[in-house]
Amino acid sequence: MAFIDLSKNEIQAKIVYYGPGRGGKTTNLLYVHESMSKQVCGKMVTIDTKGDRTLFFDFLPLNIGKVLNMTIRIQLYTVPGQVMYNSTRKLVLRGVDGVVFVADSLRVQKQKNVESLENLFQNLNDEGLGAERIPLVLQYNKRDLIQSNIPLLGLDELQTDLNSDLNVPFFEASAANGQGVYETLREISKRTIKSVIQKVGGELPS
Numbered sequence: 408m409a410f411i412d413l414s415k416n417e418i419q420a421k422i423v424y425y426g427p428g429r430g431g432k433t434t435n436l437l438y439v440h441e442s443m444s445k446q447v448c449g450k451m452v453t454i455d456t457k458g459d460r461t462l463f464f465d466f467l468p469l470n471i472g473k474v475l476n477m478t479i480r481i482q483l484y485t486v487p488g489q490v491m492y493n494s495t496r497k498l499v500l501r502g503v504d505g506v507v508f509v510a511d512s513l514r515v516q517k518q519k520n521v522e523s524l525e526n527l528f529q530n531l532n533d534e535g536l537g538a539e540r541i542p543l544v545l546q547y548n549k550r551d552l553i554q555s556n557i558p559l560l561g562l563d564e565l566q567t568d569l570n571s572d573l574n575v576p577f578f579e580a581s582a583a584n585g586q587g588v589y590e591t592l593r594e595i596s597k598r599t600i601k602s603v604i605q606k607v608g609g610e611l612p613s
């Protein structure tokens with residue numbers, strides 16, 4: 408839930424990185440954490456991992472400056488992608504203001520991408536969050552592997568599988584080398600802040 412403190416002119420919004428296990432959600436946050444100025448980016452907190460698998464969540468706070476004279480703070484979270492951690496995913500989704508769905512370009516993950524996107528909508532609805540009101544962008548990750556022999560999903564196929572009904576912004580990315588990471592973050596931040604300001608619009612002093 409966006410937190411708005413009018414006495415401090417401050418908006419706090421929550422963006423969750425969602426998607427199948429091993430798709431690259433944590434790697435997105437790590438890239439932002441390593442490359443962003445420390446004035447903007449706070450300390451990354453990783454709660455419970457096993458190897459590189461997230462078992463609970465990752466958290467990264469950003470202080471991105473001012474919009475309409477309001478200080479904007481954004482909190483980035485990741486969920487654990489493994490199917491068995493659904494109750495944790497629901498917990499992390501509570502109060503979400505925007506979602507980045509990180510799809511895995513590996514061909515073997517084709518079905519897992521679709522199932523995870525369905526799981527996102529199911530969980531948003533179960534939690535009464537109104538999926539259609541939450542800004543969403545898609546990220547097609549691991550595009551660097553195009554250079555390899557590993558079978559990948561083509562852009563058209565990813566779009567058909569995941570975005571034909573949604574028709575939301577999408578980004579080809581490689582969280583491992585940073586390609587598309589900031590483009591994705593910029594777009595979801597823009598949409599999320601806009602949506603948060605619209606939601607509270609009626610309550611802001613004129």
Ligand SMILES: Nc1nc2c(ncn2[C@@H]2O[C@H](COP(=O)(O)OP(=O)(O)OP(=O)(O)O)[C@@H](O)[C@H]2O)c(=O)[nH]1
Nearest residue numbers: 428429430431432433434461487488549581582583
């Ligand atoms: N080649 C390549 N590997 C990537 C990329 N992004 C992530 N990986 C690798 O994929 C593996 C899984 O990445 P994570 O970021 O841990 O995936 P996750 O989505 O957080 O996974 P869960 O925590 O299990 O949900 C790691 O070994 C990463 O180094 C990418 O863009 N390209």
Ligand SMILES: [Mg+2]
Nearest residue numbers: 432433460461
């Ligand atoms: Mg993770």
